[in-house]
Amino acid sequence: MSKGGKIIIVAAIVLALAGAVALKKMRGGDVKEVEIQTVATHVITPTILASGSLTYQTEIRMVSEVMGRVKSLYVKEGDLVKQGDVLLRLDPATTQAQVDALEAGLRQSKLAIDRQRVASDTLETKWKRYQQLRQSGVVDANTYDDIRSQNEQSKVELNSSMQMALQTEAQLKQAREQLAKTVLQAPISGRVTQLTIKVGETAVPSVTSIAGSDLLTIADTSNLYAEVNVNETDVARVVPGQTAKIVPAAFSEQSWEGTVETVAVSPRQIAGQGKSYPVKIRLKPSATLQFHTGMSCRAEIATRGTSADAVVAVPVQAVKYEESTDRDAPAKSSLFVVKDGRVKQRTVETDIADDMYISVQKGLAAGEQIVVGPARVLRFMRDGERVKPAPVVEEAPVTVKSP
């Protein structure tokens, strides 16, 4: 091949490569598509997240104090009851028989007392007469001592029978109380939230939860609560009166408004987690949300009032953190400001944050444009890179309230 031919081939190869690289650049291969947002001011409401469950203010778990088969049940789950209403009856036959037997025993004891009292009175009279006869010397000393002894013995026996009667009376009282316990009455006004026993089943007195020990649960449904566990590192910032948003597990799009009512003094240790303090949040009634006691929920407790001034804030995902070489110094925060199609990494000073926005104290002004996503692109974004807006760009309003 001639020298000219070789030069043409080499030139063609170089041109092909250069053309291919230029083609890629013309297609914008180096320009990253990003989500851009205009910096605005926001009201930041710092919140603490905690999880727990929905509950009523008062919930009473009723257990039987006597053993017996359930004879009648007057309520069903969900029924409203008033204090003193009869809820169920246990079969009283055994307890009633005990009462009857003791009543009979008591009557018999009383008859025995009467009989002994008569005998004692007779011996008393006889002893007094023998006392006069002894003084006159008509009766010898032996006979007189026998009579005196019989008289005193009869008094002891009378006293013994009287004590026996008292004992039987006490047993009878106890048996009657047992009988009364076969009828269960509502201790508070409220709603039957759980009914675990059925007619025909045997109620068993027990402090531990075994079959037949739990009868039913009555709850005071006038006040609804969420009991959430706040981590020990956050609990110092929670005080009664703070507002909270409660999101039940089954209705993640809806929420209750609530107010912190109590913060527990002693912690609760949850297995596999750190210590946490139970916090009770009173819920405002909602016409649309259905309350299910025991349902898991998430609480966002606002630790600062929403009346604070609007401040320059950016979406939390827009801020990049780099660990400082000085272990005691805080992490360096920065974000990417967009200008003339390129990004400029700018160090900023951040302050409080809520679940969506973080306030920027220094280094950024409202109206500037910053990169807020996508997260994967943002993670590897470098200073000076070329960017263009992704097809869907949402511009934030000038001032909005964060939820």
Added chain:
Amino acid sequence: MGNLSLASAMLFEPRKAFLEIDAKPRWGFPLLVVILTTVAIALWYRSVVDLEWVTDRAIRSSSFTANFSEAQIEEAVKRSTSNPTLGMVTTALGTPIAVVIMGLISALYLLLAGKITGVKRSFGQWFSFTWWVSLPATLLSLLAAAFVLLTATTAQIDQADLKPLSLNALLFQKTFDQSGYTLLSNIDLIQMFSLYLSVVGVRTWSGRSWLFSSVFALLPYALVYGIWAFISLR
């Protein structure tokens, strides 16, 4: 014919070059050039590229890490990029080994295929054949990589970007997360030129038809790329 003249002939007059290799098989020069060029491209790429970014992409695209959480991926990236010097050394040592193994496999295939089809040549001849065929493509790859790395405005350069003449770069423009991206990025005009040289070489040495020479030289590639295409595009 000297080594440089032979290398030049391989590019401009391949038939003449193959006759020379057939008569005087030698592989030291092309083997050295191919290894040095491949290592140079790999090290240059590693020194320029945003290592975290490219490792993140590699981990995400791997089927072994399909169930990894974001935190696990981040941890894996950190671990993989914690010692860049070790990575450079591994590349410098691992690349020549990989290149030589590929050359040995290729020469072995050609030897076996030649025995079956009656194209009788020694292992040394086929070994020489392999490296001389690879030489122009490797040098052109270096040129292509140089174009890309020198003109890049970002350090986030995918390995596939080092092949500006690939089917994906020229025609398909599939993105990283689309199926067929890796396959189409690996088939490029430089590699096709290398395959063309193999066909010419077999034809020169066997004196048989273009069809025979094409089947002889391209069969392993057709199998590998066929299976790859079946898996990635199904």
